[in-house]
Amino acid sequence: MKLSKNFGKTQKETSGDAELISHQLLIKSGLIHQVASGIYSYMPIAWRSLKKIENIVRNEIDKAGGQEIRMPVLQPQEIWDLSGRTEIFGSDLFKLSDRRKRKLVMAPTHEEVLTLMVKTHVNTYKDLPLLIYQIQTKFRDETRPRGGLIRVREFDMKDAYSFDISNEGLDQNYNAMIAAYENIYNRIGLETIKVEADSGAIGGQASHEFMAVSSIGEDTILKCSKCDYAANSEKAEFVRIKQKTISEKILPLEEIHTPEIKTIESLTKNLSLDPDKMIKTLIYLDSNNQPLAAIIRGDLDVNETKLSNLNDGKDLRLATSEELSNLNIPYGFASPIQLKNIKIIVDTSLNFGNNYIIGSNKENFHYKNSNYPRDFSSDIVSDIALAKPQDLCVKCNNKLDLKKGIEVGHVFKLGTKYSEKLGAMYINSENKQIPIIMGCYGIGIGRLLSAVIEQNNDQKGIIFPKSIAPFDAMLSVINTKQENIRKIGEEFYSNLMDCGLDILYDDRDESPGVKFKDSDLLGLPFRIVLSERNLKNQQVEIQERKSGKQELVSFETAIEKIKMKIQL
RNA sequence: CGGGGUGUGGCGCAGCUUGGUAGCGCACUUGCAUGGGGUGCAAGGGGUCGUUGGUUCGAAUCCAAUCACCCCGACCA
Structure with missing residues (x-):
């Protein structure tokens, strides 16, 4: 394509609105155009790259046995009511109604429609397994779109769904998709790590996320410094360390006067004891305002996702001090001891120490030498703690590191x-109705592009990996005003195109500086320079964007050389 | 939703405190020069100052409401 004809221009300056490098580069290079918050148009050059990404995704999912279909964005709200997700998605779900006042939603994902399709078209175990996917625009009314294409409200996503008759079948599909995803990231030049994840609003038994490690990532990952264990912060587990001063002898419970000492921090100071000698009691309220007590060692923080999962996934929030006094719990002195009619969830950390300081449910008093389960009971003992860097890996006992990541799958x-909810059943060989076992697998196309740019750039601009570069190379012709050079350039361009190469031809009447800057900014894998200086010596310059390495080759062999480099 | 910020030619910004009818850079048009790292000179075109209402002889500027966008948090396949 001739750059002079391209719809879209590079800019010298970017809006102060863009903070992320990928966002700045996408705007500076004229690849995207913002229409509204979290809603973008893709300009021709970006669209080429996105189509390449899409095709790599399509190719890998096809290889994994996927069948591509296309489902509508617009869907009746009733099917979302049926699955119960109208409520779960809440305000993130774009809702509208048609002229007959029928309620519709703009789909943020497609489990409902496809499950209902499968219900119609699958009858027997002989019809399974199936792996169905589509690449479709999704809509989510995100609370806060941000970072250019990183988090948007309208975006293209590949979503795949597997349907199996056994857990083994599900495992197979699941693993096949993981392998496909890893191939995709390799091919598009994105470094990712696979982490264990909480299954969130989608629900289900197991879940992994693929993270592009990046300091601007929105997600927090804990990754073992030695082994391959990695999990996002909602899911991450860790080994509880035994108390340093663990007492052999269990001492009797004793009340101590602690006036106005309401936090672990002030207890630590006033009693000169480490926080891991204390127990903290946090009272949460769920969406129905049902209270819940979370009991955890003083040096640890509660992971609200883990806690919520133990409470039917209901949203939780900490009770205010007024709400506490309504429950007859003095703020700062809450305790599981003598706590009645409240569900008590205890973190496993309490099993690794004894003789703790603990609240008393009495204003200005704590107990010392409290021991679980001697002094209080619980409804559930489980892992409800938030992992921190330096905590120990559950697999190999080495330290965990904290990283930030962009979720790219x-x-x-x-x-x-x-x-079960939508009645997608099959009949087994014994003529019994059995619910189909499902999996689902998502990967965001636009987010991949911005993640790749976030990972592949330098001071000058984008550095496109070959596989997803909008063109194979930039042909910069210097001084297009000179008729003979322009002619050579035109011919050279069409010869390259005839070789099947995809060339962006900078035929603009611009100064060399402008052409080079734009070429670097756009970051195609190679830049080919035709100029008077080189042509005098019958030479053509080829520069690799990534390494900056320049090479002068003879005019005759240039096309062959370029072809070789590009196809390498 | 809470906190902070910003809306002025296509883009980036100044002007607002102290009211007098809009300016700079980039981009654009034309001409001349230049031609290996955003080149130089000259001449031009383009703005409902986010919107609505108010105060005033007079509002980009003061007041009020409202909308949009960005950042942090909360939230989030």
Whole structure:
């Protein structure tokens, strides 16, 4: 394509609105155009790259046995009511109604429609397994779109769904998709790590996320410094360390006067004891305002996702001090001891120490030498703690590191959650109706592009990996005003195109500086320079964007050389 | 939703405190020069100052409401 004809221009300056490098580069290079918050148009050059990404994704999912279909964005709200996700998605779900006042939604994902399709078209175990996917525009009314294409409200996503008759079948599909995802990231030049994840609003038994490690990532990952264990912060587990001063002897409970000492921090100071000698009691309220007590060692923080999962996934929030006094719990002195009619969830950390300081439910008093389960009971003992860097890996006992990541793929084992709710059953060999076992697998196309740019750039601009570069190379012709050079350039361009190469031909009447800057900014894998200086010596310059390495080759062999380099 | 910020030619910004009818850079048009790292000179075109209402003889500027966008948090396949 001739750059002079391209719809879209590079800019010298970017809006102060753009903070992320990928966002700045996408705007500076004229690749995207913002229409509204979290809503973008893709300009021709970006669209080429996105189509390449899309095709790599399509190719890998096809290889994994996927069948591509296309489902509508617009869907009746009733099917979302049926699965119960109208409420779960809440305000993130774009809703509208048609002229007959029928309620519709703009789909943020497609489990419902596809499960209902499968219900119609699958009858027997002989029809399974299936792996169905589409690449479709999704809509989510995000609370806060941000970072250019990183988090948007309208975006293209590949979503795949597996349907199996056994957990082994599900495992197979799940693993096949993980392998496909890893191929995709390799091919598009994105470094990712696979982490264990919480299954969130989609629901289900197991889930992994693929994270592009990046300091601007929105997600927090804990990754073992030695082994391959990695999980996002909602999911991450860790080994509880035993108390340093663990007492052999369990001492009797004793009340101590602690006036106005309401926090672990002030207890630590006033009693000269480490926080891991204390127990903290946090009272949460769920969406129905049902209270819940989370009991955890003083040096640890509660992971609200883990806690919520133990409470039917209901949203939780900390009770205010007024709400506490309504429950007869003095703020700052809450305690599981003598706590009645409240569900108590205890973190496993309490099993690794004894003789703790603990609240008393009495204003200005704590107990010392409290021991679990001697002094209080619990409804559930489980891991409800938030992992921190330096905590120990559950697999190998080495230290965990904290990293930030951009979520670029998510896979879930759904199980029978949707098939049961929507009645997607098959008949087994014994003529019994059995719910189909499902999995779902998502990967965001636009987010991949911005993640790749976020990872592949330098001071000068984007450095496109070959596989997703909008063109194979930039042909910069210097001084197009000179008739003979322009002619050579035109011919050279069409010869390159005839070789099947995809060339962006800078035929503009611009100064060399402008052409070079734009070429670097756009970051195609190679730049080919035709100029008077080189042509005098019958030479053509080829520069690799990534390394900056320049090479002068003879005019005759230039096309062959270029072809070789590009196809390498 | 809470906190902070910003809306002025296509883009980036100044002007607002102290009211007097809009300016700079980039981009654009034309001409001349230049031609290996955003080149130089000259001449031009283009703005409902986010919107609505108010105060005033007079509002980009003061007041009020409202909308949009960005950042942090909360939230989030």
